[in-house]
Amino acid sequence: MLKSIIIAGAGGQGNIFAGEVFAVAVLKENKNVTFYPSYGPQMRGGKSTCTVVISDEEIGSPIVNTPDVLIVMNEPSFDFIKNVRRDGLVIINSSLTKYHDCGERKDLRIINVNTAPILEKLNSPKVSNMILLGVYLKATGIVSMENTLAALKEKLEEEGKGKFLEINRQALMVGYNLF
Amino acid sequence: MKGNEAIAEAAIRAGLNFYAGYPITPATEILEYLARHLPVRGGVFVQAASEIEAINMVYGAAAGGARAMTSSSGPGMSLKMECISYIALAELPCVIVDIMRGGPGLGDIQPAQSDYFQIVKGGGHGDYRLIVLAPSTVQEAYDLTFESFLLADRWRIPVIILGDGALGQVKEGVDLYDKAPVLFEKPWALSGAKGRKPNKIVPFNLEALELEKMNLALQNKYRAIEAQEVRFENVNINSKTKLIVVAYGTCGRIAKSIIKMAVEKGLDIGLIRLISLWPFPHNEIRYLARNFPSTKFLVVEMSAGQMVEDVRLSVSDDTRVSFFGRMGGVVPAPEEILREIERKGLC
Numbered sequence A: 001m002l003k004s005i006i007i008a009g010a011g012g013q014g015n016i017f018a019g020e021v022f023a024v025a026v027l028k029e030n031k032n033v034t035f036y037p038s039y040g041p042q043m044r045g046g047k048s049t050c051t052v053v054i055s056d057e058e059i060g061s062p063i064v065n066t067p068d069v070l071i072v073m074n075e076p077s078f079d080f081i082k083n084v085r086r087d088g089l090v091i092i093n094s095s096l097t098k099y100h101d102c103g104e105r106k107d108l109r110i111i112n113v114n115t116a117p118i119l120e121k122l123n124s125p126k127v128s129n130m131i132l133l134g135v136y137l138k139a140t141g142i143v144s145m146e147n148t149l150a151a152l153k154e155k156l157e158e159e160g161k162g163k164f165l166e167i168n169r170q171a172l173m174v175g176y177n178l179f
Numbered sequence B: 001m002k003g004n005e006a007i008a009e010a011a012i013r014a015g016l017n018f019y020a021g022y023p024i025t026p027a028t029e030i031l032e033y034l035a036r037h038l039p040v041r042g043g044v045f046v047q048a049a050s051e052i053e054a055i056n057m058v059y060g061a062a063a064g065g066a067r068a069m070t071s072s073s074g075p076g077m078s079l080k081m082e083c084i085s086y087i088a089l090a091e092l093p094c095v096i097v098d099i100m101r102g103g104p105g106l107g108d109i110q111p112a113q114s115d116y117f118q119i120v121k122g123g124g125h126g127d128y129r130l131i132v133l134a135p136s137t138v139q140e141a142y143d144l145t146f147e148s149f150l151l152a153d154r155w156r157i158p159v160i161i162l163g164d165g166a167l168g169q170v171k172e173g174v175d176l177y178d179k180a181p182v183l184f185e186k187p188w189a190l191s192g193a194k195g196r197k198p199n200k201i202v203p204f205n206l207e208a209l210e211l212e213k214m215n216l217a218l219q220n221k222y223r224a225i226e227a228q229e230v231r232f233e234n235v236n237i238n239s240k241t242k243l244i245v246v247a248y249g250t251c252g253r254i255a256k257s258i259i260k261m262a263v264e265k266g267l268d269i270g271l272i273r274l275i276s277l278w279p280f281p282h283n284e285i286r287y288l289a290r291n292f293p294s295t296k297f298l299v300v301e302m303s304a305g306q307m308v309e310d311v312r313l314s315v316s317d318d319t320r321v322s323f324f325g326r327m328g329g330v331v332p333a334p335e336e337i338l339r340e341i342e343r344k345g346l347c
Helices: A015-028 A075-083 A115-122 A128-140 A145-158 A162-176 B003-013 B028-037 B051-063 B074-090 B116-121 B138-155 B165-169 B208-228 B249-264 B282-291 B307-315 B334-343
Strands: A002-010 A032-037 A047-055 A069-072 A089-093 A109-113 B018-021 B044-047 B068-072 B094-100 B131-133 B158-164 B232-235 B243-248 B269-274 B276-278 B296-301 B321-325
Touching (some): A002 A075, A015 A145, A047 A075, A069 A075, A069 A128, A128 A145, B003 B028, B003 B094, B003 B158, B018 B028, B051 B074, B074 B094, B074 B116, B074 B158, B094 B138, B094 B165, B116 B158, B138 B208, B165 B249, B232 B249, B243 B249, B249 B269, B249 B334
Parallel strands (some): A089 A109, B068 B094, B094 B158, B131 B158, B243 B296, B296 B321
């Protein structure tokens, strides 16, 4: 088993954070995992992506050009769609994108997630990353919700942001139960 | 844990007494981690005003008998070179981490392997060598950094951990096993001469014959290291292997992906992944080249082709050695390397 996911969006959307939570959850299931962030002069609003590779075996390249799954957090991230592996999965944060399909790539499975009304209901504009992560977990069943919640708690507490656990947990659950 | 953090944690567990450094992407997390953890775990951390200052502080700390380390990337490593040459003749143990980024010049901050010539062949002046270890995963970065302090002390030589931006930034699970560091007596250290004859550490001698003697002693030591400290990993190499990929660091692990993909395509590709770049496994590659006379070699690097020169020396038949590289901070994808292998009919 070798699976990869790219989460692509803008700095400030929590893409790196979502990728790390997911990677820690994978570790808890005793699988091999690599997490590779885009790094450099990143800033809020600039490009920010991360790649997570999961395998039962030793992982070769942690950098993947053809992911199995792509999470599109904003409009410019549509650029990545052409590289998604055949018959792959694309999850789109559709309230921030003009397009809601993958153009020529008819082979791809697409899930559009209109996050705006959910964020309004949750009364927090900052947790679309967790909603989409929840959708991804449900769609692939790749790690358990239990381990993801434990990873979320661990990461937030590590960063001294334990008080945001509840809202992130809620967003993750809403995403998970959406489809 | 990030590669950079694993390096820093391994250094502390190996008994690091003194660290001095100056921030530079993509190596900064080493300094950040040590700033947070080293002082509370019994060591001294200094953020120096420059890379030159940092390496000179390491020189002093090592002369005093401390386990000392610094870290940097391309431009910062260039600044350190004069002092590294001094430390080499002074025969002092220390660990220097280079997390390579795109060059030359200020270049960029993405992963590269274009410091191979500088680090493996010299960089500073004079006939010196450094032990150069090139981890390819976060776990190996941890393992080799831990061990590098032992090697440095055993051979009284600077050891370089040569990584790249991808190794520094990637996060993986790491087994932080508990192992007591092996510590060495250092009777040569400048530890205060009260009650004993003063020690002298001077990388300088105006008498040519005397300096030649010092050089001969260094060379003897280097021959012994060459005989004992070569490290590499062979994957899938046997008499049927048509092509052997030669790579290190991040390209070394990318090559493992190539081998898996090749198996699915029914291609016979092997890998020799170099762990020590100096000493270089010349004998092992020579052995493979002689025993498998129809096998070709493909060197994969994130550079214009630097290590490929050493592989050519070992294989001693340039027609059997090809090169694939990306530069400027571009990390090659396994698919594009495999395409190149098929296009050139190497396998």
